Amino acid sequence: MSVEGIPTTPPVAFRTFIDYQRSLPPTLHRKAPTESCNEEEKCHSSVNAEEQSQHTESSCATVISDERSQRHDSTASTLVVEDPDDRPYSTFSGFQKKNIIVMASVAAFLSPLSSQIYLPATQKIALEYGVSSTKVNLTMTVFIIMQGIVPSFVAAFADNFGRRPIYLVCFPIYIAANIGLALQRHYGALVALRCLQGIGSSAMATLSTAIVADMITSAERGTYMGFTQIGSILGPAIGPVLGGVISQYTDWHYIFWLLAGLACAIFVPLLILLPETCRRMVGDGSLPAPVSNQSMLQLFRGRQERRESAGIEQLSDEESKKEVITASSFEQERCCGRSLNPLASLTIMFDIETALLLFCNSFAFACFISVTTSIPSQFHRLYQVNEMQTSLIYIPLSLGTLISAATTGQLVNWNFKRYALKHGYPLTSNRQHNLDGFPVERARLEIAWPLMLIAAASLILYGWIMHLNISMAAPVVILFVFGYTNVAAYKTTGILLVDIHPGRAATVSAASNLIKSAFGAAASAAVVALIQVMGIGWTFTMLALVWVALSPCFVVLMCCGPRWRRERAEREAMRMERKSSQDLRKQHAGNSCTV
Structure with a gap:
């Protein structure tokens, strides 16, 4: 026509x-x-x-x-x-995808590392500043709160104007905060600078999830999410060990000098090499990114290509340039017309399917934080361990989380492909097909549900073994099982959150971080006090029973999720249609840029 x-x-x-x-x-x-x-x-x-x-x-x-x-x-x-x-979902090659995801994963490594690295030093910090362990845990609480609040404002910008600008702002803030933490000598300054450190590191885990969603289809997302998780899981794995060694043999302030140097070493390659992946800026990767979103390598190559092509004017080249200029200008005009909504991560939580997933996901995270935060004080009280020995206790827990990150993605992909074959859903490499009518909730939650129940059982067992003061080897082994199953459960539900909100990965990840951080902050602030009042056995039993009580939510999601997703897509289509009609009227009236 x-x-x-x-x-x-x-x-x-x-x-x-x-x-x-x-x-x-x-x-x-x-x-x-x-x-x-x-x-x-x-x-x-x-x-x-x-x-x-x-x-x-x-x-x-x-x-x-x-x-x-x-x-x-x-x-x-x-x-x-x-x-x-x-069409291919992404024009980035497999090698490029892996390199980009490795860089994003290494950047995401800083956020949990900063949270966990000085846990073994909490007893020294309490003695140096003359405060209680609860007040020292407050520095952990404010860090988690900042990690939850800030991504809510950052995500809307990242989804509309790209991932790179967020990195360029957050890394300098993070580096400056670590230098300040290394130099401070007062408890008030420690709390304030931990807030600033949380702001600087807050967006990195959110961006790593969004970058995977930019380039990877739902059928392959489990494996690549596993790659991304390795960076965020290595933080809790390596952090306590490094912190224990530093605080045992040197001044604990050197922990923050280490973080500042590590951040600089990560930021420089990212600044030079990491390309823009946001689909609203570069589409499938074939659109030229605006100058503000280009890596230094892209800027250098672009300048070199313009210099080499100077003086060569052929008809085909002119037409190609016109195409690129027209497409680029149109894309920039579309971006300029977008409005930033810092509350988007809040409004998305009013969707019932999203709310149930976020609640289950966040409670799993709260249980994990409760265990990791209580380890220094409880093992020191029961087994009289020093900072170095405390750091070694985290190794089995971290090893379980690492193995979980390496294997859960394969398991999630296997179940997705099984359901795809069962329902006749096309499976094509680098092709993202519409998930309407596909039971993606069942494909994901069939993996998460049993893992969640095993994690809850191991949490109860850990609490009572500690209560009975059995040999230290017993709780350490249980920590391995808990680390594997807990992380596998909440990471699988995290993949489902990205699946049901295509095109809004950063916003969804920010909403998840907000709720998880609220739960985690409450857990880190309250767990030691609860143990003192109820005892460690009943404290973790209570947490596990609440966790099990949430399991029927998975059944509701598997049964009603596809219908809720379809209704949400219809509402979104109507909203986009209204917005397109308004934009067309503005264009014809001359109130906005013409196409």
Whole structure:
């Protein structure tokens, strides 16, 4: 069909719209200007044949020409109909994807490392400042609170204007906070700078999840999420060991000098190499990113290419440049028209499916924080261990979490593929298909549910073994089991959260961080006091029983989740349609930039 009287929009810019709402009809895309002259001649002959007769059986039968623009310009645009499900989800190669995810994972490593590294030094800090263990745990609480609140404001910016600008702001804040923590000598300064440290490290875990969603399809997401989790899990694994060694043999302030140096070592390669992946900025990776979102390597290569191509003016090059300029300008205009909503991560929690997942996910995190926060004080009280020995107790727990990160992704992908074969869902490498009608909730939660129950049982067992003051080897072994099952359960539900909110990975991750941080902050602040009042056995039994009481939520999600997801997609489609109509009216009225 031909489009009369309406300016043709550069199709490249439509890719991000399709990625954001894949349930909309297929969009027209401009044919690449690099095709051979023979193909262009065939297409033009097809257009001439269409003017003479209403039907033709040529190889260019799918070509649609704008005849009106063809009268004014002999090099008229040629449009083709393309099914968005047939396009590659990402143009980044497998090697590029792995490199990008490794960089994001290493950056995410800093957030949990900062949280856990000075836990073995809490007894020394309490003695140096003359405060109680509860007050020292307050520095842990404020750090977690900042990690929950700040991503709620950062996520909307990251989803609309890219991932790189967030890194460029957060890393300098984090480095400065660590230098201040290394130099301070007062408890009040310690609390304030821990807040600033939490702000600087807050967005890194959120961005790593969003980067995976930018490049990886739902069918492959489990494995790559596992890669991303390794960085966030290595923090709790290595942090207490490093902190124990430093606080045992040197001044505990050197912990923060180590963090500052490590952050600088991570930030420099990221600044030079990490490309922009946000689909609203670069689509599937083929769109040129704005200058503010380009890595230093991309800026250098772009300048070199412009220098080499200076003075070479050919028709095909000119057409290609026009395509790039038009697409880029259109994309920038779309971005400028977007409004930032810092409360988006709050509004998303009013969706019932999302709320149930967030609540279950966050309670699992609270149980994990309760265990890790109480280890120094309880093992010191029961087994009289020093800082170095305390750090070694974290190794089995961390080893369990690492093995979980390496194996859970494969298990999640296996169950997804099993359901895909059962329901006839297409499985194509690097192709993201619509999940409407596919029971993705069941595919994910069948893995998470039994793991959650095992984790709750191990938590009860750990509490009573500690209460009875049995040999230290027994609780250490239970910590390994708890670390594996707990992390596997809440990371699987985290993958499901990204699956049911395509195009909003950073916002969803920020909402998850907000609720998890609230639960984690409450747990870290209250667990020692609860143990003193109730005893360690009853404290962890109470937590485990509440956790088990949440398990029916998984049944509700598996039964009602697909219907809730379909209703949410319909509401979102209506909202996007209204927004598109408003934008069109503004364009025709001349109140905004024309396409």
